Amino acid sequence: MxxxxxxxxxxxxxxxxxxxxxxxxxxxxxxxxxxxxxxxxxxxxxxxxxxxxxxxxxxxxxxxxxxxxxxxxxxxxxxxxxxxxxxxxxxxxxxxxxxxxxxxxxxxxxxxxxxxxxxxxxxxxxxxxxxxxxxxxxxxxxxxxxxxxxxxxxxxxxxxxxxxxxxxxxxxxKEIESKKIENVVGLDFAMDGLFVDSEGKKANYPKFYRQMLSKLASEQRKLSRKKKGSSNWNKQRIRVAKVQEKVANQRKNFLHHKSKELVTTYDAIIIEDLDMKAMSKTLKFGKSVSDNGWGMFTSFLKYKLHEQGKQLVKIDKWYPSSKTCSSCGQTQSMPMNIRVYACSCGLHLDRDVNAALTIKKEGILLLANA
Known part of the structure; x- marks a missing residue:
């Protein structure tokens, strides 16, 4: 054991x-x-x-x-x-x-x-x-x-x-027995809503941080007007901290439920091995990356899958999942403003769903080779 x-x-x-x-x-x-x-x-x-x-x-x-x-x-x-x-x-x-x-x-x-x-x-x-x-x-x-x-x-x-x-x-x-892999899903990280899976479903992350942004900004302005170290400053600091903690708790609760749902349904989950720290430093995407908690989400997936003898497979972060056709395997340039993947083979699909399907196919190859 x-x-x-x-x-x-x-x-x-x-x-x-x-x-x-x-x-x-x-x-x-x-x-x-x-x-x-x-x-x-x-x-x-x-x-x-x-x-x-x-x-x-x-x-x-x-x-x-x-x-x-x-x-x-x-x-x-x-x-x-x-x-x-x-x-x-x-x-x-x-x-x-x-x-x-x-x-x-x-x-x-x-x-x-x-x-x-x-x-x-x-x-x-x-x-x-x-x-x-x-x-x-x-x-x-x-x-x-x-x-x-x-x-x-x-x-x-x-x-x-x-x-x-x-x-x-x-x-x-406990002796954890490896489950036979039958149901597999690929997840493509989505800045806007956590992920899109290879079946076309979206996580629909509620963006808790952005929902609270105006309230947080208001409480932080009040804090900035008070004398640092004073009793009123400390009371206001706690109010700011409570808003931030509420956001963190809402995010954590959502990620626990979403990861449990996926782990219950699938035997293997395929994701990209992304560098979230580097992505969050990008000025345009900083808040979106830190809001949806992708890193926390993947750690939840990892331990929950392990407990059930299932697998989390990470494909190389440089793999061109967004540029590759999930049907024929051809690659093409895909600027961020193009939201539909149209291939000469006849594929016409949402770019995120196509990427998730490509990630799934690459993950299945890695599982087969392993």
Missing amino acids: AKQNKAYKFRLYPTDEQAFIIRKTFGCVRFVYNKMLAERKATYELLKENKEALKKVKHPTPAKYKSEFEWLKEVDSLSLANAQLNLDKAYKAFFKGNAKFPKFKSKRHKQSYTTNVVNGNIQLLDGHIKLPKLKMVKINQHRAIPSEYTIKSCTLSMTASGKYYISILTEYE
Whole structure:
């Protein structure tokens, strides 16, 4: 039996005292991370020409700082240990050439920390969760975690509007059998509505961000008129954050439902391996790309398909899906203003549907070769 992981996210309702400890832990984790990074950065600058010496350097641990900064002992020690693990991962990614050099964390960075299960220090008990240093915290557990699932770690986070959440990582044993691929669909990314599939159906994404744009702009204008750091400024900052969080929650909910619908219907889903970051930098498309959440959508598809033994296939981002005829395979120039694909073979089809069909055909070839 293979080990699988699944995370469950729930809302937390800490008391004022517990919320203070949580925020204090955020600060301590950020402090330790930055201290360790500063030392590593200094060592790297000193020894970057001598790679062998650099490999032998013993890096500082959170324990080093506890004697000098006594208040670090007041928070969960496992949260500080995880800060070191996160820095180690960031460093390894940098040296492998997969990421940029690690950056210092600021107060504007995501407020979160991770703790691990050790000797029953984390337990779910009747509407509450027992956590290190916090004891029993009220939790809105809107769905049950199967009894055979083992809790491995928990990540506590706080949103900009001051809401607390916990993500519980579980482990379970399950042999996932690969499903026979019968029903296949191709998805062509659509700037305007998330995607168009190879059967001609559109996702019809509601554009939550654009719906809220005028309200968000109004609240942000009010914020800009208030003295930064004042009580009124902070109240208005929370109002702005609540609008942004509502948009994010609406988007996430829509993407969950849409991905579940597709995963239930098809055995394999074919998409293009797009660089969304590069696309969002394009001035004309920035808001459209960030609004529909394609990256989040594909990650939802990936894990939901995996759980059912189904497949997500990504074709090369440079594959000319929009230029290729889905019927005969000929290619032709297709400027963005031309919305119908007309081919000499007689095909006359919406350009997005044609692209989705082309993506599906290329994906089926990849599946056959695999």
